[in-house]
Amino acid sequence: MRLDELDRRIVAHLLEDGRASYAQIGDRVGLSAPAVKRRVDRLRAEGVITGFAAVVEPAALGWGAEAFIEIFCTGATSPDEIYSSIRNHPEVVAAYTVSGDASALVHVRVRDIQHLEQTLERLRREDNITATKTAIVLSRLIGRPTDTPARPTEPVRTS
Amino acid sequence: MRLDELDRRIVAHLLEDGRASYAQIGDRVGLSAPAVKRRVDRLRAEGVITGFAAVVEPAALGWGAEAFIEIFCTGATSPDEIYSSIRNHPEVVAAYTVSGDASALVHVRVRDIQHLEQTLERLRREDNITATKTAIVLSRLIGRPTDTPARPTEPVRTS
């Protein structure tokens, strides 16, 4: 799982253009197309690259609002229990356990503020969740592709 | 910029596999490859799909820690001023202005806790920033590709 300079440049290129052809990447990094493919295959097998995804403007798909919700749970609720409580809420696009007062920080995307309200109510009905604290996103200042490392449905525990 | 059911299914497919061939997508949604290509071209031109990116496991690239930092600014600091204060810190992978006490919420990726400390010090040296409140990510529970809608370097203001 050791990456050399060439691997890093290939990954950097694929972060900027996930549909770049192997020949195109090869030109940039000084390799032939098959050599690039072999490295990409290896990077995928090793789990460095976990997939490829379109980068979508959520507003265009009808997701007009987003928010970060701090979740507070009863006493010592385990990460797995928190995961169970939020996994079935499709509005959740990311979730983390964090240090500090909150048990978890949850990123949700919703159609509008009414939908956010519904989502909050539904979350608060979960047994483990005792309180929430919401910060509505007013504007997005920065968003890089490296912000989304995990695959869709399955949890990826960083620990 | 109106999307029909076919467009949505194509986007959904490309969110799961950004390198899927047009023929492959066509099989799934019941269209020929050229028809799919035309729609994808249109979706890109309209800004629904803003690009394609590899989905990478940051730990494998040496980014072993991450945190969410609430940023507090002097009085009425504008989003543009906040953006100027954080844009040159490469550890910032996402940033939002939010409702509530904090002026902005910043997602950073760092090599380790020492690197986080350095980043915090560097951020606090910015003129506009008066205080920070950090929540270190202990584990990632969920991460969907829809979490990253924007292109790398340029700011995307959702408002």
Added chain:
DNA sequence: CGTGAAACTTGAGGCTC
């Protein structure tokens, strides 16, 4: 890792509903 050949995919034209 590179080369070259086969299979497949892309992209642009024109044709049909």
Added chain:
DNA sequence: GAGCCTCAAGTTTCACG
């Protein structure tokens, strides 16, 4: 307007050196 078919150019993928 939107889709299908066709064909040339480009891309992926494989075996071999």
